[in-house]
Amino acid sequence: MARPADPHARSALVAAARAEFARKGLRGARIEDITAACGLSKGAFYLHFPSKEALFAEVVGTFQSGLDALNERRMEQVERFFEEHGVPGPKDRREHSERFKQLIELEAASDLEVMEWVWDHRDVAVVLLSGSHGTEFESLLWRVTDAQVERIAQNFQRLQEAGAVDGKMDPHLFGSVIVGTFLLLSKQMARMQEKPDLKAWSRTLQRLLQEGTMPRLASSDDAPAEAPHEAPPHEAPRKAPARIRALSARASRPSSPSTRRPAARAKTRSTPRKPK
CATH class of the missing domain: 1.10.357 (Tetracycline Repressor; domain 2)
Structure with a gap:
């Protein structure tokens, strides 16, 4: 006649196994170390679990x-x-x-x-x-x-x-x-x-x-796109900084002949012409 399993032994095996698994991992843990930690035999282990994986x-x-x-x-x-x-x-x-x-x-x-x-x-x-x-x-x-x-x-x-x-x-x-x-x-x-x-x-x-996760009153995704802002007639447009204006004017000004740099002339060596 098979010996009945002790329910207290089962809980002791689970507690010992958890500690052993945490120390050595599932593959490294051994059933004999689990049973020794809680004062039970290997036979007592198999009364409750077929393997350490099942536990x-x-x-x-x-x-x-x-x-x-x-x-x-x-x-x-x-x-x-x-x-x-x-x-x-x-x-x-x-x-x-x-x-x-x-x-x-x-x-x-x-x-x-x-x-x-x-x-x-x-x-x-x-x-x-x-x-x-x-x-x-x-x-x-x-x-x-x-x-x-x-x-x-x-x-x-x-x-x-x-x-x-x-x-x-x-x-x-x-x-x-x-x-x-x-x-x-x-x-x-x-x-x-x-x-x-x-x-x-x-x-x-x-x-x-x-x-x-607070619900929003109105989502920015649902808001209609705003039209580009136009300055009122009485409002003068803002001027760009002086440095930006100077660079812009220089870039748009046509170059004059007097300010153009002369193109470099190719230097050629003259050779005497042979008499006919």
């Missing part, structure tokens, strides 16, 4: 599903805010109305939750970035980021339809900026010994996003 796939899946859940909850909170308080317009943002401040607080709190999640899983991002070369997970990071960009773009389009953000911005480019920012932050977090002030980070990021 890593579960770790990445947990990281991605957590991000998806946080961002889905974020959109639900934002849409509920719009239903209860209305959609903040350009005037709200310019004047920093109470409604606008509440929206920033809501969005900053959501950003903080995501940053906390990234901080707790920063080792996973590092392995995906630089520790999975030559493995089946080599392109997984970009598949994960592409999925996140698409999800953020869809959410951004929903905000555009509600009139909450600039309708002329490209949703997928916006999603790429957001995902790229968090990707770089996760790499920076992995090098830190102490946890940074994530609350300050989230507020800074939110101010950049909110003011950068």
Whole structure:
């Protein structure tokens, strides 16, 4: 009869494997080192996972599903805010109305939750970035980021339809900026010994996003082209500077014979004519 797997052993293996993957990469990590780090046998490992690759796939899946859940909850909170308080317009943002401040607080709190999640899983991002070369997970990071960009773009389009953000911005480019920012932050977090002030980070990021995506009252692209300005009859045209006028006059003045430089005469050597 097969021995039942210990659920506590599974979580211990996952924690030990994440640390080992971060140190040595996916290819360099060994199952015996993972089990030794948490005081388990190799047999206990295979009770839970068929391979270290399967363990890593579960770790990445947990990281991605957590991000998806946080961002889905974020959109639900934002849409509920719009239903209860209305959609903040350009005037709200310019004047920093109470409604606008509440929206920033809501969005900053959501950003903080995501940053906390990234901080707790920063080792996973590092392995995906630089520790999975030559493995089946080599392109997984970009598949994960592409999925996140698409999800953020869809959410951004929903905000555009509600009139909450600039309708002329490209949703997928916006999603790429957001995902790229968090990707770089996760790499920076992995090098830190102490946890940074994530609350300050989230507020800074939110101010950049909110003011950068502000709906405009009138787009310069939509404004009609202005006719060339003509000076009123009573207004004398402005004179060019004296130096410019002098150069212009010199260039337009016809040259006179007296001022022309004589052409250089070709020097020829005369030869005596032979008598006939």
